[in-house]
Amino acid sequence: MSAGQNDLVGTFWPPLDEYKGQKSFFGGTAPLDVAVGYIVVIGFGFFFSVVTTVIVMADRLFSGNSTMTSEHFNTAGRMVKTGLTASVIVSQWTWAATLLQSSNVAWQYGVSGPFWYASGASIQILLFGVLAISLKKVAPSAHTMCEIVLARWGKTAHITFLFFAFSANIIVTSMLLLGGAATVEALTGMDYRLASFLIPWGVIIYTAAGGLHATFIASYLHTMIIFGVLVAMILIVYIKTYSSDMVYDMLDENISYSPDECATIFSPGGNTPDETFYEEGKYACGRVEGNAQGSYLTMLSGGGLMFGIINIIGNFGTVFVDQSYWQSAIAAKPTSAAKGYFLGGICWFSIPFSLATSLGLSSIALLLPITKEEAGSGLVPPAVATHLMGPVGSWLILIMLFMAIVSTGSAESIAVSSLISYDIYRTYINPDATGAQILRISRIVIVLFGLFMGLFSIALHEMGLNLGWVYLFMGIMIGSAVIPLWNMMTWKKASGTGAVVAAWGGLVLAMIGWIVGAVVQSGKVTVASLGTNEVMLSGNLIAIFSSGIIHAIWSIFIDPQDYDFSELDKNINLVENDMSGLGTDQQDPEMLDKAYKWITRRGYILSFLLIIVWPVLSVPAGIFSKSYFAFWVLISIVWGFGAACAITFIPIFESSEEIFKVGSGIINYLLCRGKPPNDDKDAPRPTKSIEDPEEAPVTAA
Numbered sequence: 001m002s003a004g005q006n007d008l009v010g011t012f013w014p015p016l017d018e019y020k021g022q023k024s025f026f027g028g029t030a031p032l033d034v035a036v037g038y039i040v041v042i043g044f045g046f047f048f049s050v051v052t053t054v055i056v057m058a059d060r061l062f063s064g065n066s067t068m069t070s071e072h073f074n075t076a077g078r079m080v081k082t083g084l085t086a087s088v089i090v091s092q093w094t095w096a097a098t099l100l101q102s103s104n105v106a107w108q109y110g111v112s113g114p115f116w117y118a119s120g121a122s123i124q125i126l127l128f129g130v131l132a133i134s135l136k137k138v139a140p141s142a143h144t145m146c147e148i149v150l151a152r153w154g155k156t157a158h159i160t161f162l163f164f165a166f167s168a169n170i171i172v173t174s175m176l177l178l179g180g181a182a183t184v185e186a187l188t189g190m191d192y193r194l195a196s197f198l199i200p201w202g203v204i205i206y207t208a209a210g211g212l213h214a215t216f217i218a219s220y221l222h223t224m225i226i227f228g229v230l231v232a233m234i235l236i237v238y239i240k241t242y243s244s245d246m247v248y249d250m251l252d253e254n255i256s257y258s259p260d261e262c263a264t265i266f267s268p269g270g271n272t273p274d275e276t277f278y279e280e281g282k283y284a285c286g287r288v289e290g291n292a293q294g295s296y297l298t299m300l301s302g303g304g305l306m307f308g309i310i311n312i313i314g315n316f317g318t319v320f321v322d323q324s325y326w327q328s329a330i331a332a333k334p335t336s337a338a339k340g341y342f343l344g345g346i347c348w349f350s351i352p353f354s355l356a357t358s359l360g361l362s363s364i365a366l367l368l369p370i371t372k373e374e375a376g377s378g379l380v381p382p383a384v385a386t387h388l389m390g391p392v393g394s395w396l397i398l399i400m401l402f403m404a405i406v407s408t409g410s411a412e413s414i415a416v417s418s419l420i421s422y423d424i425y426r427t428y429i430n431p432d433a434t435g436a437q438i439l440r441i442s443r444i445v446i447v448l449f450g451l452f453m454g455l456f457s458i459a460l461h462e463m464g465l466n467l468g469w470v471y472l473f474m475g476i477m478i479g480s481a482v483i484p485l486w487n488m489m490t491w492k493k494a495s496g497t498g499a500v501v502a503a504w505g506g507l508v509l510a511m512i513g514w515i516v517g518a519v520v521q522s523g524k525v526t527v528a529s530l531g532t533n534e535v536m537l538s539g540n541l542i543a544i545f546s547s548g549i550i551h552a553i554w555s556i557f558i559d560p561q562d563y564d565f566s567e568l569d570k571n572i573n574l575v576e577n578d579m580s581g582l583g584t585d586q587q588d589p590e591m592l593d594k595a596y597k598w599i600t601r602r603g604y605i606l607s608f609l610l611i612i613v614w615p616v617l618s619v620p621a622g623i624f625s626k627s628y629f630a631f632w633v634l635i636s637i638v639w640g641f642g643a644a645c646a647i648t649f650i651p652i653f654e655s656s657e658e659i660f661k662v663g664s665g666i667i668n669y670l671l672c673r674g675k676p677p678n679d680d681k682d683a684p685r686p687t688k689s690i691e692d693p694e695e696a697p698v699t700a701a
Contacts, residue, residue, distance in 0.1 A: 014250060014367035020270035023277050024371045025383040030189035031394045037190030040402050045202020048406065052206040052218040058662055059213075083650030084216060085332045085340025089125055090348045090647055091219035091407040092324055094226060095172065096179030097471050099397075099404055100378025102352035104468060105307055106360025107284050107375045110251070110296025111624065111632065112304030114356035119614065120311030122349045123607035124319040129341030129599040131320070132329035134489040136337055137592045138565040141572045145326040145485065146423040151571035152488060152563065153496025160500045161321075162423055164481035166416070168321040170456065171474045173412045173449075177457035179467040180405040182377040187386075187394045196457045200450030202402070203409040208443045212331055215410040220651055222407035227644035229400040230355055233381075234637055236388055237358040242365075244633040248626050250365035251296045257286045265367065282372050284364045292622060296364055297629060299618040306533045312611065313540040314475025316482045323415035334592055338599035343650075346606075347643035354640035357633060359384040376468040409450075417445040426575075435575045464527050472536040476514055479543030480506025484551050491555070492563045498554025506547030514539030 019025075080088070098121075105113030139148045146165055150158040180199055181192040206214045238244055257265070262285035263273035278285070287294025290302035319325050332340050359381045363370055370383050385393030421442045426433045433441075460470065484499035515525055517538040522529035529535065555561065621628050652659065 014254075014365070015265045015270065016366065016368075017270075019369045021268045022369045023266075024374055025369050025387075026186045026374065026379065030185075030187055031386050032188045032391060032398070034189045036395070036398070037184050037188030037195065040188075040398050041184065041190070041195060041198045041202065044399070044402055045199075045406065046205070048202065048218060048221065049205035052214050052221070055217050056206075056214045058666055059217075059658075061665070079333050080216060080328075080331045080336065080340075081333060081651070081654045082336040082339045082343065083647075083652075083654045084220060085328060085336050086343035086347060087220045087223050087647050087651050088216050088328050088411075089325075089341060089344030090351070090643075091223045091226075092328065092411045093121070093125060093319075093344070093348050093408075094223070094351055094404045095408050096176050096183070096378065096401060096405055097467055098352050099226075099355060099381060099401055100179045100183065101467060101471050102356040103360035103363065103380035103384075104375045104378060105304070106356040107363050107370065107380050108288075109301045109304035109307065110288060110291060110298065110364070111357070111361065111629075112291075112299045112301040113307065114353050114360060114636075115299065115615075116304055116308030116311060117356065118349045118351075118353035119610040120308045121315045121352070122345045123312065123610055124315050125325075125341055125345035125348060126603040126607050128319050128325055128329075129338045129345075129603050130596070131326075131486065131489050132332065132337040132341050133334070133592065133596045133599055135326070135329050136334040136587075137589075137596065138489070138568045139572060140334075140587060141569050141574055142326075142330060143422045143572075144323055144418050146323075146419060147572055148568065149485075149488065150423070150427065151568055153499060157496045157500050158423070158427070160503055161481060161485070162419065164321050164478050164503060165323050165419055168318055168474075168478050169323065169412050169416050169419075170453070171470065171477060172318055172322060173409060173453045174457050174460055175467055175470050175474075176405045176409055176412075177453060178460060178465070178470060179378040180401055181457065181461070182467065183379065183382055183401050184398065186374075186377075186379050187382050187398050192461060193458050196461075197451075197454040199402075199405055200409060200413075200454050202406045203413055204447055204450040207410045207413045208446045211442070212327060212414050215414050216331070218410060219407045222403040224648050225403045226351070226400055227640075227647060229396050230351060230640055231644055232396065233385065234354055234358050234640055236393075237362050237384075238633055238637065241388055242362070244630040245626055247361060247365045247633075248297065248624075248629045250367075251361065254285065254364055254367060255287045255294050255296065259286060262286050266369065283367075283369065284375075285367060295623050296361070297624040298622060299615055300622065303533060306537055308611075310472055310475065310533065310537050310540050313479055313544050314472065316544065317475050317478035320482045320485050321478045322412075323419055324411040327411075327415055327418060334587070335595060338595045342599060342602055342606075343646065347647050349610075350636070350639040350643040354636040355381065357636040362388075376466050378467045413446045413449055414442075416449045417442040420445045433575070438575055469527065469531045472531065472533070472540075475540035476510045476536070476543050477507070479540060480504075480510060480547035482544055483548035487551060487555070492565065493555045493560050494551070494563070495555040495559040495561055497559050498551045501554060502547040502551035505550050506543050509546045510539045510543035513542040 098117075102114055102117040105117055107113070109116075135142065135148070139151070142148050142151075144165075146158055146162050149161045177196045177199060181195040184190050184195040184199075185192040206218055238247070259278075259280065260273050262283070263276040263278040264271065265285060266278035266283055267273060267276040280286075288296055288301070288303075291304075292298045292300035329337050329341070363380045363384045366384070366387065368383055368387060370380055374380070374383070382394060382397045385397045387393070389396070421438045425441050426438060430437065481503045484494070484502050487494035488499065514530065514535060517535040518525050518529040518532075521532060521535055624632065
């Protein structure tokens with residue numbers, strides 16, 4: 001430490017005087033008034049519901065289509081463009097965990113944590129682009145992934161994958177509410193049970209009113225706000241308050257502290273280890289076990305690598321098995337599906353990487369009294385933001401978090417409503433259901449699912465399960481469905497019976513391996529023993545690989561198929577024969593083959609670069625030098641700014657004509673210069689009876 005830095009110890013340089021004797025950062029005292037919690041949870045929810053609903057209504061009235069059908073409610077017209085598709089993907093994939101858990105792993109492992117969170121959860125989006133364009137080729141009329149399962153493999157497989165699809169939706173929504181409610185309680189003092197119950201209402205209203213189209217518009221608005229806060233946090237940490245060199249010095253100094261020095265820092269007076277409340281592992285103080293030389297400034301981290309593997313495997317399940325991602329692929333234009341997922345994956349990378357590289361590393365550098373329990377509950381970002389910016393920081397993190405919760409929550413709600421409407425109600429209860437009946441069921445399910453998830457998240461919290469635990473567990477629960485679903489869309493030999501055996505067999509084997517691992521490691525089965533990295537890793541690995549092996553063996557040696565993919569879409573029926581997005585131009589085989597090759601090459605190459613090449617190139621650096629760390633931070637800043645610009649402006653540029661049309665229509669109507677072009681509420685949507693589907697009006701995306 002330099003002489004100048006030494007003069008700043010206690011006020012600007014850690015250990016900070018203001019936290020002397022403080023056992024935890026929040027310590028049961030919220031930095032914001034409880035009224036703020038109600039304002040954000042209820043006020044913001046209502047505000048965005050009104051704004052989104054008004055935008056959707058204006059688009060329907062002035063873009064040439066005012067009829068809401070069940071097809072449009074659940075597919076958004078199948079004509080969403082690249083920029084909005086990317087924005088929606090970023091929004092759907094930005095969970096509470098993205099904002100909170102990414103900084104938790106930075107708190108645990110240092111620079112490797114944000115990287116492995118970002119890279120380990122970006123490749124799934126990049127690779128799902130392959131399935132998105134495959135869907136456009138072989139099942140363009142589909143509403144859900146389980147419809148495709150039924151059309152190819154029959155009812156037994158259909159019921160099996162419905163179970164895994166619902167499991168994915170419930171797990172994702174649980175994480176949203178667990179992390180969100182914990183943060184709202186920590187920042188405002190609002191009871192987490194009340195927060196869990198009220199948060200879904202910010203989603204229910206506009207999703208039930210406008211369906212998938214409303215979800216997409218809201219997701220774009222939410223994503224802009226999330227990136228706005230992200231950029232603000234980067235600027236505060238690395239430009240306004242500190243610099244990369246200062247953060248480097250503080251991180252380097254942190255690992256120099258001995259256990260006795262850490263005990264002194266975390267003691268009532270901060271001057272003596274007597275009566276210390278310090279426990280090894282409770283605070284981020286001193287050397288990091290499993291990291292090269294105990295440093296936070298290295299990619300050579302055993303714990304970070306282990307988390308990365310768990311992250312990669314677990315997140316394949318929550319993308320490939322989650323209906324919301326299939327629904328976004330269904331909604332996208334064929335020419336936009338592949339590019340939208342590719343752009344979305346690249347832009348999303350910046351959120352956990354840039355945010356955790358700033359807020360997560362700052363929490364360690366500043367030696368804030370954040371406990372392991374607080375970090376596990378996702379409270380690292382609000383703690384750092386509150387320290388750096390006071391109540392304003394708390395407000396920004398709370399708003400950012402709420403945007404993530406409601407955007408992903410709305411996608412999960414519409415996904416569940418589609419599964420129940422098409423795969424349960426229409427398939428098993430009322431095969432002759434009309435569009436109006438399906439639309440009514442969809443809206444009822446959205447409301448009921450929101451209420452159910454509020455209660456379910458409370459139950460999980462009472463069981464002692466936090467955001468970090470559920471995040472690591474998700475791959476064990478749904479990972480066994482990943483490879484069979486991939487094979488369904490890409491392999492003509494894939495057996496339906498083999499898929500069922502693989503999915504259930506992989507789940508059972510994963511559960512057994514998970515529980516046995518806990519017994520072997522800890523000698524007992526508890527929430528804590530089941531939640532260790534090693535035990536979670538074993539369960540995740542068994543789930544995905546055992547399933548893949550079982551399905552391959554069954555399809556090659558026991559029940560080989562020779563499926564004709566050209567027959568798949570013939571087994572999927574539309575309800576109102578709404579042909580939006582299904583015209584001849586959208587189904588051009590040459591165009592689809594070109595798009596498939598485009599995403600296959602780029603998706604595989606970029607995935608390889610992110611999870612293999614980048615980490616390998618970081619190994620020779622060992623412990624980062626000050627200049628290497630500065631370059632690392634620069635990448636996070638540039639990537640964050642670039643992604644923010646892309647996600648904000650590309651959708652506006654692509655839809656400028658439609659935006660101008662709607663805007664001018666509103667102005668003319670308000671000035672009594674005319675009436676909405678589609679004032680006839682009964683005007684039909686394009687159907688198969690129209691000779692040239694391309695001349696039919698479609699909803700602007």
